[in-house]
Amino acid sequence: MSAAKRLVLKDDLTIYHALDQKHMLIDSLAGTPSLELDLSQVTEIDTAGLQLLILVKREAARHGKELAIVAHSPAVRQTLDFCNLATYFGDPVLITAHEQG
Amino acid sequence: MDELTSVFIQEGREQLQAMENGLLDLEQDPDNHDNINGIFRAAHTIKGASGVIECHYIENFMHRVENVLDRLRNGEIHVSGDLTGLLLRCCDQLGRLMDVLEAGDPEPSAEVQAAGESLQIELNTYTAHAAPVAGGAIVEVETDAAGDVHSSGGGVVNTDSWHISVRFGLHMLRGGMDPLSFIRFLGSLGEIIALETVPDVMPPAAEMDPESCYLGFEIRLQTRSSKADIERVFDFCRDDCELRILPPNSKLHEYLKLIHDLPEDDMRLGEILVRAGALTQAELDEGLRAQLQVRLPGAEGAAESTPIGEILVDKKVVHKEVVEAAVHKQTQLSEKKAVEARLIRVQADKLDQLIDLVGELVIAGASANLLAQRSGQSELVESTSILSRLVENIRDSALQLRMVQIGETFTRFNRVVRDVSKELGKEIDLIITGADTELDKSVVEKIGDPLMHLVRNCMDHGIEPAAVREARGKSRRGTVELNAYHDSGSIVIEVVDDGGGLPRDKILQKAIDKGMVQPTQTLTDQEIINLIWEPGFSTADQVTNLSGRGVGMDVVRRNIQNLRGSCEVNSTEGEGSKFTIRLPLTLAIIDGFLVGVGKAAYVIPLDMVVECIELKSNTADRDFLNLRGEVLPFVRLRELFEIDGEQPARENIVVVQHAGQKAGIVVDQLMGEFQTVIKPLGTIFRHLRGIGGSTILGSGDVALILDVQSLIHRKTRQEERSMHANSALPRSTQAN
Known part of the structure; x- marks a missing residue:
């Protein structure tokens, strides 16, 4: 999928950045049929961040677009696992031997 | 940490x-x-x-x-x-x-x-x-996490869990609270069996306010906590969330009510519950149909008040026996939990501190006792004697706290024996007896390594390959036994194998090769066998990764001696060998027997004292006497420790026994029983033979604790040496 646009989130997915991130995510999604999220630098994710991810995923599905999380940080992976949402997002989760923290 | x-x-x-x-x-x-x-x-x-x-x-x-x-x-x-x-x-x-x-x-x-x-x-x-x-x-692709919930009638449900349904209020996040952390904390009450995130009320993107909270969770929680405990988790956000808690084994209609009450679509919620394992698909269908009937007037039937299980039995979905078995299992489980709850975990150092304090109490008590006796006030003497009896009881129960069963250490060896016997291609069984024998926790911790050495040695060197065993007329399977029992104030641990025994000639040859003994020296069988304890000794033809590097046995012995214990080996060629480890029951406080020589006081562990007799003056130049027909060798402490001063007119012999051997210790005075708190000697005295430690008397004086085992050992060695020197003349020389 060459048209895929990749968005690298640099800030933590927390309530403090939620407002900015919502605009950024929704705007990014609007401009592409397929959005890839790189969350490998997200060291913290809270409920606000989690529901943002759900929102974007749902929004993408509603418009027939694709959203893929291509890289999980341990925090993100753990939270998605905990909330039993890994299946909902359906992204392959990479567990490397080095990624332990 | x-x-x-x-x-x-x-x-x-x-x-x-x-x-x-x-x-x-x-x-x-x-x-x-x-x-x-x-x-x-x-x-x-x-x-x-x-x-x-x-x-x-x-x-x-x-x-x-x-x-x-x-x-x-x-x-x-x-x-x-x-x-x-x-x-x-x-x-x-x-x-x-x-x-x-x-x-x-x-x-x-x-x-x-x-x-x-x-x-x-x-x-x-x-x-x-x-x-x-x-x-x-x-790379792992997560498969459906709730894969074991099938839509068939007999699907997997976990009815013995709490069901918690929570919808967080819009203002949660702005209030500075993170709903996820509440859910995570919930996990500390028990085990979250299943969790479903319900984001259904979240509006479309345009209206969605990222600082509002739209999430809800359906949680199956297995816990022993009460409903109040679960509610307390959500105390901080009580006003700002909708919380519904269904206890384990809730009735079907309660779930239906829950589904009905919540804002989400009934079918969607039902699916979530099925995924969380609260209901099976069949129950859900059944329930929703029953609910329809409820709405019809007059049709309020059994479903209203019957638990899920009963509905299922009525409807012949499951057999009654199955339900009973499940119920029975649940009771068993809760009984087991009740037993666990009677145990308290205590930090080991707190326990050590307690033992230390009890030690001080014992010393202080002895001092009070002494002062009372000197004062001559009978009432004071009486009250201090009651006090010292209580102190003794406290001491015993405090020490009892540290006692653990050796079984846990022993069962570890099941695995070792299994692995090693596979590795060696031998067939070996492990037999454990006396697993409930108790001994001090610190001893248990330190005995593991020496035991490991011995057991591995037995398997590697002792037990022969199955073919050799058959040729020798033994059963194919070899056995290694671990035994533990109490014996006069010490604990005895035996490692026994029915293998080939220690090869006497090979050991002797090896010792001669290594220059440990001279070829001309005559040694008894026991002396030859004891050579295996020497540093750097190994008879294995080839070094395996199990043993054979010759660092084993002397390390074993040193470790055991550090615990004030001893070890010995008996072996019969062709029949097997037996390693016996003897350890003191406790390392901290013992009952002692106080004796005096000159001005100094010494303590002999009371467990080892058999009797006290008067030393007749006619034994002046001998170091043994005839005790009711038995030869009793003895040591004179006065000579051994070179104590100055006048020899009193009357001397006493304390007869002690260790590992089946009797010996006498000649002292001036017998001063009676004394509770002894063992204080270790400084490291500079580490190589001192015959002294095991020190203690403080009630008067504040220091008394040395005699290491009876090494005294006996020293005595028998001396006897043997003089026997050889004098060509087995039945006379021994003075101690030199």
Whole structure:
């Protein structure tokens, strides 16, 4: 999928950045049929961040677009696992031997 | 290391032990389903707990192990020798990972990681969705997490869990609270069996305010906590969330009410509950149909007040016996939990501190006793004697706290024997007796390594290969026995094998080669056998990775001697050998017998004292006497320790016994029983023979504790030497 646009989130997915991130995510999604999220630098994710991810995923599905999380940080992976949402997002989760923290 | 982690390590190791024992049993009895469930539970608990302390490398690893165990539990794969071997190696790996955590390293070393990865690849061959392996990294596609809930009538439900349904209010986040942290905290009450996130009320993107909270959760929680405890978790946000809690074994209609009350669509919620394992699809369909009937007037039937189980029985979905069995199992489980609850975990150093204090109390009590006796006030004497009796009781119960059964140490060897016998290609059984024998915790901790050496030695050198055994007219299977029992104030641990015994000639030859003994020297069989305790001695023809490097036995002996114990070996060639370890029951406080020589006082452990007799003056130049027809050698403390002063007119002999040997100790005065708090001697006195420690008397004086064992040893050695020197003349020289 060459048209895929990749968005690298640099800030933590927390309530403090939620407002900015919502605009950024929704705007990014609007401009592409397929959005890839790189969350490998997200060291913290809270409920606000989690529901943002759900929102974007749902929004993408509603418009027939694709959203893929291509890289999980341990925090993100753990939270998605905990909330039993890994299946909902359906992204392959990479567990490397080095990624332990 | 924080407290949570240390608790995890401690409990994790217990679970690991349970898992390992279960796997060993599984090998013997592959069809025992309860056992498989037990193993799974142990693995699952470790995984869950490692998640709580956020130790991901353990969590990830246990996830793989659990996947395999799950398939085993569901009967999708079957027990085989390879599988149990693999799982046991996984246990070892888990042990190593826990070591890493305990050491406080951020992540395991490359070596440990590599071992983990190769195990994971092996594990993957047992899972259906074998993950593709690319460049050392393992990609895993999460399959449906609720895969074991089927839509058939007999689907898997966990009715014995609490059902918690929570919808957080819009203003939660703005209030500075993070709903996820409440849910995470909920996990500390018990185990979250299933969790479903419900984001359905979230409006479309345009209207969605990222600082409002739209999430809800459906949670199945297995816990012993009460409803109030669960509610307390949500105390901080009580006003800002909708909380519904259904107790375990709730009735079907209560779930239906829950579905009905919540804002989401009935069918959608029903599906969520099915996924969480609260209901099966069949129950849901049934229930929704029943609900329709309820709405019709007059049709309020049995469904209203019957638990799910009964509905199912009525409708012939499950057999009554199955339900009863499940109920029975639940009661059993809660009984077991009740037993666990009677135990309290205490930090070992707190216990040590208590023992120290009791030690001081004993000394102070002795001093008060002495003063009371000097004062001559009979009332004071009486009250101090009551006090000292109580102190004695406190001492005994305090020491009892430190006593643990040796069984746990012994059962570890099941695994060792299994592994080593496979490795060596020998058939060896382990027989354990006296596992309930108690001894001091600090002794138990230190005895593991020496025992390991001995058991491995027995298997490696002692037991012959099956073919050789058959040729010698023995059964193919060799046995190694571990025995423990109490014997006059000490604990005896025996390691017995029915193998070839120690090769006398080979040992002698080796000793001559190494220059330990002269070829002309004549040695008794026992003396030759005792050569194995010398440093650098090994008779193994080839060095195996088990033993044979010649660093074994002298280390074993030194470790045991450090515990104030002794070890000896008996062996008959062709029939087997027996290693006997003798250890004091406790290391801290003993009942002592106080004796005096000149101005100094000495303590002899009371357990070893047999009797006291007067020393007749006609033995002046001999070091033995005739005690009712037996020869009793004795030592004169006055000469041994070169104590100055006038020899009193009357001397006494304290007859002591150790390891079946009797000897006498000649002293001036007998001063009676004395509670002795053992204080170690400084390191400069470490090589002092005949003294085991010191103690403080009531008067404040220091008394030395005699090391009876080494005194006896020294005496018998001396006798033997003089016997040889005098060509076995029945006369011994004075102590020199």
